[in-house]
Amino acid sequence: MTSSSAASRKNLSKIACNRLQKELVEWQVNPPAGFKHKVTDNLQRWVIEVAGAPGTLYSNETYQLQVDFPENYPMEAPQVIFLHPAPLHPHIYSNGHICLDILYDSWSPAMTVSSICISILSMLSSSTVKQRPEDNDRYVKNCRNGRSPRRQGGGSMMTKYDN
Amino acid sequence: MGDKEKEPVLEDDAMGSCSAWGNFEDDDVMQQQCSIQDDEAKKFPYVGDKEPLSSLAAEYQSGSPILLEKIKVLDEQYAAIRRTRGDGNCFFRGFMFSYLEHILESQDNAEIDRVKANVERSRKALQTLGYAELTFEDFFTLFLEQLEDVIQGKETSISHEELVLRSRDQSVSDYVVMFFRFVTSAEIQKRSEFFEPFIMGLTNTTVEQFCKSAVEPMGEESDHVHITSLSDALGIPIRVVYLDRSSCDTGGVSVNHHDFIPVATDLPNASGSTEKNNPFITLLYRPGHYDILYPKGG
Numbered sequence: 001m002t003s004s005s006a007a008s009r010k011n012l013s014k015i016a017c018n019r020l021q022k023e024l025v026e027w028q029v030n031p032p033a034g035f036k037h038k039v040t041d042n043l044q045r046w047v048i049e050v051a052g053a054p055g056t057l058y059s060n061e062t063y064q065l066q067v068d069f070p071e072n073y074p075m076e077a078p079q080v081i082f083l084h085p086a087p088l089h090p091h092i093y094s095n096g097h098i099c100l101d102i103l104y105d106s107w108s109p110a111m112t113v114s115s116i117c118i119s120i121l122s123m124l125s126s127s128t129v130k131q132r133p134e135d136n137d138r139y140v141k142n143c144r145n146g147r148s149p150r151r152q153g154g155g156s157m158m159t160k161y162d163n
Numbered sequence: 164m165g166d167k168e169k170e171p172v173l174e175d176d177a178m179g180s181c182s183a184w185g186n187f188e189d190d191d192v193m194q195q196q197c198s199i200q201d202d203e204a205k206k207f208p209y210v211g212d213k214e215p216l217s218s219l220a221a222e223y224q225s226g227s228p229i230l231l232e233k234i235k236v237l238d239e240q241y242a243a244i245r246r247t248r249g250d251g252n253c254f255f256r257g258f259m260f261s262y263l264e265h266i267l268e269s270q271d272n273a274e275i276d277r278v279k280a281n282v283e284r285s286r287k288a289l290q291t292l293g294y295a296e297l298t299f300e301d302f303f304t305l306f307l308e309q310l311e312d313v314i315q316g317k318e319t320s321i322s323h324e325e326l327v328l329r330s331r332d333q334s335v336s337d338y339v340v341m342f343f344r345f346v347t348s349a350e351i352q353k354r355s356e357f358f359e360p361f362i363m364g365l366t367n368t369t370v371e372q373f374c375k376s377a378v379e380p381m382g383e384e385s386d387h388v389h390i391t392s393l394s395d396a397l398g399i400p401i402r403v404v405y406l407d408r409s410s411c412d413t414g415g416v417s418v419n420h421h422d423f424i425p426v427a428t429d430l431p432n433a434s435g436s437t438e439k440n441n442p443f444i445t446l447l448y449r450p451g452h453y454d455i456l457y458p459k460g461g
Contacts, residue, residue: 013334072337074298075333106376108375117353
């Protein structure tokens with residue numbers, strides 16, 4: 001299910017390719033703390049290892065993020081999900097989908113893979129309880145695409161972070 | 164501070180009217196409505212063809228008499244309208260087309276040099292604010308390319324027809340819109356003390372948060388704050404003509420407009436010309452949407 005959307009993906013545009021190359025170089029020089037990019041030759045799909053921050057509910061745990069870039073990145077947000085097993089978190093569904101506004105309506109080209117990672121880590125770190133979203137079963141059962149949820153119940157689920 | 168809690172409550176109320184349908188259908192219905200609106204908008208090009216002003220009156224044939232009266236008044240001063248897609252980027256898109264069209268037709272080299280200097284100031288402002296160069300440089304490059312290409316007599320020169328085509332091509336049009344969003348955001352943050360009270364009044368968020376959530380994401384609609392800051396940052400005056408149902412106290416029908424005149428001193432035609440206060444960009448505002456207007460004899 002997690003890779004169902006990959007089949008219909010179009011190749012990156014030239015300008016998207018350019019931008020991603022630059023982000024990759026920047027990442028190599030200055031990676032966000034707690035993240036490791038697993039190097040492959042696929043520029044359009046990044047797999048990133050996340051280490052839970054010390055002193056939080058997720059310390060000593062590692063997870064994997066899968067980042068897929070659309071043809072017209074960065075005009076459109078990348079699709080970001082946790083690979084199985086996803087961390088137990090009130091805004092992360094068991095299928096790895098993440099409820100985070102910057103991945104949808106609040107995305108802007110001023111953001112980068114790196115800034116998304118920092119927002120996701122901040123979302124993990126600020127959690128006070130390890131549990132699934134209340135509507136997890138319903139959401140996962142009805143989820144028809146590989147994308148993370150756009151907006152649930154008028155946005156009440158959506159996490160806003162200031163990063 | 165107390166206001167902070169008001170907004171979610173309002174949102175819940177709005178949702179409440181649907182809740183009888185059950186949460187499940189709610190999400191589906193909302194998503195479907197969103198996609199219907201998106202699809203409707205997508206039928207229209209980013210920038211339409213130039214149409215006679217009579218096409219505006221035709222829209223309101225069976226509508227409000229006061230609007231029809233106002234359109235008659237507009238008809239005395241304006242010859243044509245060019246519509247833009249209602250996708251939340253219409254202000255920036257209308258500004259883009261109107262500005263590049265003006266440069267293409269006027270071949271005003273002094274204006275080009277002046278605006279380029281302001282573009283570089285915006286670039287510096289973003290750097291100072293801590294934006295990573297890689298996030299905005301492509302957008303700056305693309306805009307400067309368009310500006311170069313409307314200058315005639317070069318190998319890369321483009322015709323008016325080509326300008327229309329580019330404005331309808333997502334890979335150019337959206338990049339230029341995003342360029343303006345960067346410039347607008349930089350100007351607001353650079354002068355955050357000035358803009359703060361307006362922003363607090365609009366959204367009750369910090370200046371930085373406002374820029375992140377209401378300026379930088381594509382599709383976020385523009386308000387006075389956006390227009391003021393873009394006009395100031397680039398030093399380009401903008402006239403906005405308002406077409407709404409409001410009637411004036413004196414009984415007669417008139418159409419209001421507001422000129423956004425940049426605060427900077429290096430205005431186009433600043434050398435004492437009377438054109439100083441005569442913006443060459445005119446946008447027609449109807450609640451929630453901006454189109455381009457063409458003055459008569461212009």
